[in-house]
Amino acid sequence: MTNPSARSPEERVAFLEAKARDVRRAIVEMVHSAQSGHCGGSLSAADFVTALYFDLMDIDPAEPRKPDRDRFVLSKGHACPVWYAALALRGYFPVEELSTLRRNDSRLQGHPVATYLPGVDATSGSLGLGFGQALGMALDARLSGRTNTVWAVLGDGELDEGVVWETAAQAAKYRLDNLVAIVDRNNLQNDGRADDILPMEPIDRKFESFNWRVLEMDGHDMRQVLATLEKARERTGKPTCVIARTVKGKGVSFMEDKREWHGKPPSDEERRRACEEIEGRTE
């Protein structure tokens, strides 16, 4: 991959927008192939995950365990199709393997498992507990004198878990400014609106009151995503929370902001329509 900094800002954005379309198509294909999995929360996170994997993170697919690599923890582990898609397209493993999602003998488990796949450093799937692992990784980086950033992606529904706030307090205690939590604020969880199921607003003030620095962005505007996440990794003496305002199912009109697409696989016809939309072949 060309060094992102060698590109003009416009080229960076155009490149990432194209990559995000590839990631989205892979998500839909993968969940269709498995006939099981989570499209909605994968698609809402697709743009910022693409920006991290194809531009911002210091990683090397040829050396997936290099010690000073940036770490990525998908604390909302059910959205692993977006992670698997990004990893495969970035060259960590063959793209063809994506069709083995959730099958016996596959490295692409229903929720991600550390050590099964190159590039996956943390097991997740039980909400709230990937975040704590990310905190441990940030402590480990500091102890080892490494300067890498640890990126954790949380769902907004995940904030319901009490352990999230244990971790938030612990990270602030140690002023882990190498830790960035991105909250995928799509306002939908399994049973309905996040704001209805267990209201957590004001999320920004909650994190601020835990002594975190809080940034916000439109999670689907690649310019904003790049600018905000670049700022997020600056060292300021505090951990950083980025609230990404997103739309669940983004990029596929009939999935967008629909509760039922949290964990439903597309039919053959829905897959076809979704891929056409993502590739821009329909109006």
Added chain:
Amino acid sequence: MSLPPAKAPTRRAIMDRLVEAAREDRSFVVLDSDIGYSTYSYLFGDAYPDRYFNLGIAELGTMAAAAGLAADGRTVFVCGYGVFLTMRALEAVRSFVCYPRLNVKIFSSHAGVTAAIDGVTHQATEDLAFMATLPNMTVLAPCDSASARAAFDLARNTPGPVFVRLMRDPLKEVYAPETTFRVGGSHTPRRGDDVTIACLGDMVIQAVEAAELLAAEGISAEVLDLYSLKPWDEAALAKSLDRTGALLVAENHQRRNGLGYELAAWCMRNGRSVPFAQLGLADTFAESGAYAKTLEKFGLDAAAIARTARDLVARKN
């Protein structure tokens, strides 16, 4: 010959060894959840503050943090009370420590009713069931200073997660300081021919005292200390039963899903039809009170072990 009093509780002995080892091993870290003055992890924290993390009264988040700290191979010791580490943090232990097989070592104090005075909320009486059930987990239960010190080295040197069951109170010393221990090993602090008393942790001390009571009446009891519960020393039990032909299991834990169930299933699988009895909590919670009195009340003391062994020996004939 009765056992000498313990110099320290096992929770302290293991931590003394940890602090010693920290002098030459700079790689490991220690986590606690605000009971460092009880687990004695503060001894490490005072000496090595940069490698000690007191993460607050937040056992679940602490266990998740341990998994993150261990993700690149670092060894992490997590100290606390058994009730919290094996229940509140159980899911993190299972899914994020055992599943990816990380080097997280759990030093779990207040086992069984050894925390009798604190009451049921502080008595880990189901911990072995939870921990031994988890794939990839090694489970150790030392009974005295020598075995607790050895448990530190076994935990550090055994790849993957290790759970060490520790006790609140100083009891007795069973082993000489130079005794060696191994994962999957056992010791026989008393040899005998009439009945095998299989046990671990503080029950080893009660069993040794029971063996002395039994000796006075001409019954020769063998005490088999299965300080390594998982994996455990099947060969030693087989050899012992070849000689004694009767098995009594004593554990400071629920009878269900502990050492007794494990050994009973092994006997069935291996066609060992021997008189068998189990001492432990009989599907009941204990209560607060003095340790010795609580053991007596729930049938876990030397007298109860001797009584049950006597009945078993009678059933052989």
